[in-house]
Amino acid sequence: MYALADCNNFFVSCERVFNPALNGRPVIVLSNNDGCAVSRSNEAKALGIGMGVPLFQVKDIVRKYKIAVLSSNYALYGDMSKRVHATLRQLAPAIEIYSIDEAFLDLRGLEHEDLGAFARRASALCLKNTGIPVSIGVAPTKTLAKVASKWCKNRPPMKGGYFLNSQEERERILRVTPVEDIWGIGRRFAKKLYENNVTTAWDFTQIPGEWVQKKMSITGWRTWKELQGEACIAFADHTPAKKQICVSRSFSKEIFDYEKLVEQVSLFTFMVCEKLRKQESVCSQAVVFVLTNRFKENVPQQVESRMVTFPVATSGTPEINQSVLRELSYLFRKGYGYKKAGVILSGILPRQAVQLHLYDTRDREKQDRLMQVMDEINTDMGPGTLSVATASTKGIRMSRQHLSPQYTTKWEDIPIVHCK
Ligand SMILES: [Mg+2]
Structure with missing residues (x-):
């Protein structure tokens, strides 16, 4: 389950x-x-x-x-997400984080329990611990669990939890679920299904398996089987290390000034290196890219990237930052307004797998220690407490006119309770 x-x-x-x-x-x-x-x-x-x-x-x-x-x-959302996941982790033997606001729980071994009550209890505990309302659907397959969770979402009497188990219930719900709402059915396939008079999830389960196999992708085939109650999407209880990590943003206004662009790209580099170290990896390549505003006609346009390869795979922010900024200096053109930029790290390996280089003169142990201290301070004192000198201290140049405080991740923003 x-x-x-x-x-x-x-x-x-x-x-x-x-x-x-x-x-x-x-x-x-x-x-x-x-x-x-x-x-x-x-x-x-x-x-x-x-x-x-x-x-x-x-x-x-x-x-x-x-x-x-x-x-x-x-x-704020990232931190609240972690809190919800921490609560879910107490409840199930294994959890798979699917997105910032969704997670699958593996309930194998809990089949003898009243799983409807379990789901409602789990939802109540998330609300108590975090303040976030969570809809929890339980079913024999991941696809049906998605359906079940959606089913209880807008039905307050279900108290945030639902166990979709019986054949009758499955049919009743699938009959009123539009086929395009099913996880794994993309817009393209939904269109094809509609052309064949398949409009509900139930209709979809009633078409012959051979047709699905022939006309749809492997994902469609799996979805078809999962809706029948046959589990065939594996549970991944650990997030695999990313093969590529990117930080990029569009700016609120075009940046024409080289120093300003350096500050932003350097901040992206700082952030992307943090992510790299968090998954205990090193990278052997970095790409920096810049884009002008393609929606503005009659202004010079540039969409360009440059790549650096490191002789020894690294996760050191100063080292990567230095190389990225050198490449950026080759990309920058005066008079161009940059609307977006980003940094991508690739050639990612586990930290333990680093091949040393005979002529490497960098003190890697010292750099690792420095990064460790920097990460620890930023975890304890708040993100960006320590950074590289070239990075912007004012954050990303984004328009955020209606931003709420960072209640849970910034000391100055912690809510104050007044007692009388
Ligand atoms: Mg959601």
Whole structure:
């Protein structure tokens, strides 16, 4: 048996934990640079605000219904996500983190328990420990667990947990689930299925397996079997180390100034190296790229990248930063307005697998110790307490006009409780 725990309207819920004035009101959280609505409270959904809709398109509704608008506060969401996962970890033998707001639980060995009660208890515990409402669906396959979690999401009497076990229940729910809502059915296949009069998840389970095998991908075939109750998507209880790590952002305004661009790219390098060390890896290549604003006509355009290869695979921020900035100096052109930049690390290996180089003169032990101290200080004192001198101290140049405080990751932002 598997469970899928999905946080309801996650970004909005995180904001509400520390700002209860947002409860009961329509709220939306925007993507980077305050572009589109990426999380909506139920009240905002009811007003017809679609997922991913640009803010300017709904300006009138926002004003009319006094919708609370917030910039995305990833420091807060990342930390709250960790708290939810920590609670889930106490409940199940193994957990697979699927995204910032979703995790699968492996419930093998718990089959003798009342799993409906288990799901409701787990949801209540997440709410108590973190303040986040979580919908937990339990079923014999991961795909059905997703269906079950969605089923209890907007049904308050189910108390955030549902065990989808009987054949009758499965049929009843799949009959009212649109086929495009099923995990693993992409938009392209949904279209193809609609053309063949397959509109619900139940219809999909009723078409012959041979047709699915012939006309759809292996994912479609697995999904078909999973909906019948045959588990065939494996459980991954550890996240495999990433083969490539990237940090990139679009800027709120084009950057023309070389020093300003250096500050940003250096900050990206700092962040990407931190991620690399977190997964205990080293890299042998780094790519830096820059993009001008392709939506502006009649201005010079540049989309270009440069790569460096390190003779000895490394995770040292100063070393990688130095090389990245050298490449950036070759990329930069005066008079060009840069809208986006990023740094990608590749050739990633486990830290223990480093091949030394005969003529390497760098004191690698010292560099490793320095990075370890830097990471420890940044964990204890807050992100970015120690950085490289070339990196911006003001953060990424993004437009975040409606940003809430970093309640849980910044000392100055911790809420103060006044007692009378
Ligand atoms: Mg969610």
